[in-house]
Amino acid sequence: MLTDVEVRSKKTEVAITIAILMASIPLFLAFSLLVLSSFSKEMMTNLSLESFRFTIENWINVLQGKLAFTGGIRQNILKYTFNTALVALGVAGVVTLISALSGYALSRMNFRGRKFLLMFLLMLHAFPGVALIVGVYLLYRLSLPSSPSLVTTFSFMYVIVARAALEVPMATWLMKGFFDSIPWEIEWSAIVDGASRIRVWRKILLPLIKPGIAAILLFGFLAGWQDLIYVRTFLVEPTLATYIEANLEAEYSHMPLIAAAGTLYLLPTIIFFLTSQKLLLETHSGGIKG
Amino acid sequence: MRGYVAVLLVGILVFGAIASGCISSEKPTTPEKVEVSLTGDFVKDVVNIGKALESNGVNEVKFTVWGAGDPNSxxxxxxxxxAAERINKVFNENNINVKIVVDTNYVASFQQLFQDYLSKQPIGQAGDFFVNSYAFIPTLAKEGYILDVTEYAKAYEKELSDxxxxxxxxxxWKGKLYGLxxxxxxxxLYIRKDVAKCSGFDLTKLEEKVKNGEFTWxxxxxxxxxxxxxxxxxxGLIHRKGSAHPDLIQFxxxxGGTxxxxxxxxxxxDVPAVYKWLYxxxxxxxxxILPExxxxxxxxxxxxxxIVSGNTLFDIGGTWYWAEWQTKDYYVDPKTNEPRGLKPEEVDAWFYYTLFPAGEKGxxxxxxxxxxxxxxxxxAGAQNPKYDELKDIYQKLAFLMILKASxxxxxxxxxxxxSHLPVRKAAEDLIKDEKWLNDLKNLNIDISSGVKAEIADIVKATVHPINAKFLADVSYMLEYTHLAPSHPKYPALADLFKDAVDKVLRGEMKPEEAVQFLIDxxxxxPELSASVKIVGEVPKDWQFP
Structure with a gap:
């Protein structure tokens, strides 16, 4: 029988759901063990709950920036969280601004090399950031300010721009999709009324693609928040990622404490995904109609 | 036309950017360098440096120290x-208005800190002091990332002879001193006394037998x-793992290998020695006897x-285990079924320790x-005012600080x-001094209040006459010590050793196959091949035990 929409049989749906759940189990277990370990005196490395002994000491120590239960030096964990957030917000801002402008241009303007640029953007997205790091480091050294007091600020700016550059190609494609979904007539009538292109973009189109902007902001934020390689290479100040990496020493570290730091680091990602699941799914399924 | 205007504007912008960096309204001047000589009289040198800083308008010197290791270190x-506090005191006593302020960065992974130093030093953002393994000296010295202190040390020869x-x-490195x-x-080699007793292993005079080479592997x-x-x-035996702590190369x-x-x-x-180790x-x-x-x-x-539960007779460990077993909850108390650290009395009663025995007779x-x-x-000192003029002063002050920290x-x-070993005789004597130890236990010692507060709970958990005696007892081992090669390619070779050991332990390879694996x-x-000399052959008719 023909139907106007594609409908799977109940059996197939159940089978797919079970397969997805099965595939998710290792991931779910790994994250569960991490979170449980952060509240345990002993690291949980298997499914046995025998090694779970409840404590909140790990969290207290992490929030106090302590590396161990005895003595040691307190690290400024709030500052590291701030640094991580600064990079994440910076990347989100730069990616969103550039992709909103370039996405509009690619969607609405016909210029020489447009098709090539679109293909080139896709190709750029395929480049892993780590493959570019030598060249990016060379640029970093060449552009470094001579005054040592400016290096820290510069390193923030540089890491934001460098990390954002990796996200811009895909974000531009996504933005182009959002602009494509807006009827040309809306923009046309404003231009006929005498509005400039930039005014139309700012006053009419941007409000219509708010969900898209939110999605790009979110992707940019997560890319900046999760980054390790670029912040490790370019940023002078530590972030949560580099703090965890520097203290992940299998022999010395109190692993449940590292688990607490890891969970803290994961929190924004979990919160964002839980609160914006619908938005992200819609974005991935081909843009949102404004 | 619009295209030409755009190109012109971009051109002007690029030129402006370049010009702003190149053209300066002031003519470059070479700053006059201020220098002091080190005399070997610590107070005099500190005063001279303090006065030089003060007369150049510097009242605060900022330094950063980077270190890594276990939480007790x-x-x-x-x-x-x-050291900064003690030098500040000298400044104070001599009415010099200069203060040293030290920022700290301490992490667990010393390899990670080394990587961080490598990436931050060239851009002037690494710590002024770097506390790390001697093994990194060749790489850092070769790159010019650490200071050659040979000349400074000459003034303090007497102090350093201790x-x-x-x-x-x-x-x-290459005859030059790059730190203290x-x-x-x-x-x-730790031996569980209770397990030894159970198996009829008499530990009397074992230490002497090991020293004489009578007691072998x-x-x-x-x-x-x-x-x-x-x-x-x-x-029967538990040993350490991994290649970062190359304990097993003791074999x-x-x-008798190198x-x-x-x-x-x-x-x-050294093929014969490596073969015997793997065998x-x-x-x-x-x-x-050993978990595969x-x-x-x-x-x-x-x-x-x-180890702490007595599931093994022997353990190849480190001196720092002694404190670690007391500060970490590795032992599950059978009475309470709760994990806890050992008491000093328990560590002392349960463990015998000796040198790593000779591989074979002779x-x-x-x-x-x-x-x-x-x-x-x-x-060092680059973050401070007038660095170009006062570079020599900052560097000498940094040297005096590591001297004071010693x-x-x-x-x-x-x-x-x-539970690390002291680096100088005077410190070893102090450890044996019961009064000093008691004062330390009660924190009745002459150190700054900030440092005292930070180490108070470690002191409480670790300072004990039994622990001090342990340190005194094992100090003689330094006479028998070997160092892992401080060669840039050693970590790569150590990684191969780790793989070979793993393969023979699991039975995936026989010892001679593992040696061939290493050679291959x-x-x-190519880089490793150029850095490693392969000597000797697998011994024939060698028997173990």
Whole structure:
């Protein structure tokens, strides 16, 4: 029988759901063990709950920036969280601004090399950031300010721009999709009324693609928040990622404490995904109609 | 037309950007350098430097110290903080309005810190002081990332003569001194006394027998096998894992082998010694005396609990284990079924310790050390005012700070609370002084309140006459010590050793196959191949035990 929409049989749906759940189990277990370990005196490395002994000491120590239960030096964990957030917000801002402008241009303007640029953007997205790091480091050294007091600020700016550059190609494609979904007539009538292109973009189109902007902001934020390689290479100040990496020493570290730091680091990602699941799914399924 | 205008505008912009960097309204001037000479009189030198800083308008000097290690070893950075406090006191007493302020950065992973130093030093953002393994000195010195302090040290020859010579030598590269030793350690063979008693292993005068080379690894094998067969312990031997702490290379030295050719500056694959080492590992694992998967055991959940719970007769460990077993909850108390740290009395009552025995008759016992060194960044002081003029002053002040941080009491405090060995005789004497130890226990010592507060709970958990006696007892081991080669390619070779040990332990390869595996892997890596000299052959008719 023909139907106007594609409908799977109940059996197939159940089978797919079970397969997805099965595939998710290792991931779910790994994250569960991490979170449980952060509240345990002993690291949980298997499914046995025998090694779970409840404590909140790990969290207290992490929030106090302590590396161990005895003595040691307190690290400024709030500052590291701030640094991580600064990079994440910076990347989100730069990616969103550039992709909103370039996405509009690619969607609405016909210029020489447009098709090539679109293909080139896709190709750029395929480049892993780590493959570019030598060249990016060379640029970093060449552009470094001579005054040592400016290096820290510069390193923030540089890491934001460098990390954002990796996200811009895909974000531009996504933005182009959002602009494509807006009827040309809306923009046309404003231009006929005498509005400039930039005014139309700012006053009419941007409000219509708010969900898209939110999605790009979110992707940019997560890319900046999760980054390790670029912040490790370019940023002078530590972030949560580099703090965890520097203290992940299998022999010395109190692993449940590292688990607490890891969970803290994961929190924004979990919160964002839980609160914006619908938005992200819609974005991935081909843009949102404004 | 619009296109031309755009190109013109871009051109002007680029030119402007370049010009703004190149054209300066002021003519470049060469700053007049201010210098002081070190006299060897500490107070006089500090005063001279203080006056020079003050007369140049510098009233605050900022330094950063980077260090790494286990949580009990925080004096690696607090030593510098304490040194600054003591120098500030000298400034005060001499009415010099200069203050040193020290910022600290202490992490767990010393390899990670080294990587961080490598990336931050060229851009002037690494710590002014860098406390790390001597093994990194060649790489850092070669790149010019650390300061050559040979000339400064000459003024303090008398003071530095108190330091143990092998440790001073470990702080040198190509004859130049690149820092001062901060701590070291030995790697004793621990023996569970209760398991030994159960299996009829008499420990009387064992230390002497090991020293004389009478008690060899064949004897270790026999005793370990007996302990297992009699049901006294689950395992006969537990050892460390991984390649970052190259403990197992002690076997090479114990079988009379070598790892480094100083004349050619090449690493050595001493085939006979490496074969014997791998054979011992293979034999222990095949007979079920040593876990075949030990190289993937977890430190906190398997290795340490197995040792402190008496599941093994022998353990190849480190001096720092002594404090670690007391400060970490590796032991599950059978009465309460709760994990806890051992009491000093328990560690003392349960563990015997001796040198790593000779591999076979005719060889000598050994131990292995990895000294940590206080190094000075070649850009030390760069964050401070008038760096170009006062560079010499900042660098000399930095040297005086590491010298002060090596004060006997600071070094002794670090040794006692972290179970590392002191680097100088005066510190060793202090550790043996009961009154001083009691004062330390009560924190009735002359250190700054900030440092005192930071180490108070470590002191409470670790300072005990039993621990001090342990340190005094194992200090002699430094006479037998070997150092892992400080060669840039050594980590790559150590990784191969780790793989080979893992393969023979698991029974995937026989010892001779593992040796061939090592040779093949070395030859497959052009850089490693150029850095490693392969000597000797697999011995025929060699028997173990």
């Amino acid at each position: 925080v004096m690696r950075v607090y030593g510098i903080v304490e 330091f143990y010579t092998p440790l001073m030598e470990a702080s040198k 030793p901060q701590d070291t350690e030995a790697r004793p 064949s004897d270790v094998y026999a005793k370990a096998k007996a302990a297992k067969e009699k049901g006294c312990s689950e395992w 090479i030295f114990a079988f 790892l480094y050719d100083e004349n050619e500056d090449k690493l050595v694959l 011992v590992e293979w034999k222990f694992a095949r007979d079920g 998967d030990i190289m993937s055991w977890d430190w906190a959940k398997q290795i340490h609990p197995a 060889q000598k016992p050994v131990t292995l050390s990895q000294p940590f060194v206080w190094m000075i960044n070649s850009k 004060d006997a009491d600071i070094n002794a405090i670090h040794s006692v609370i972290s 892997r070395i030859k497959a890596d």
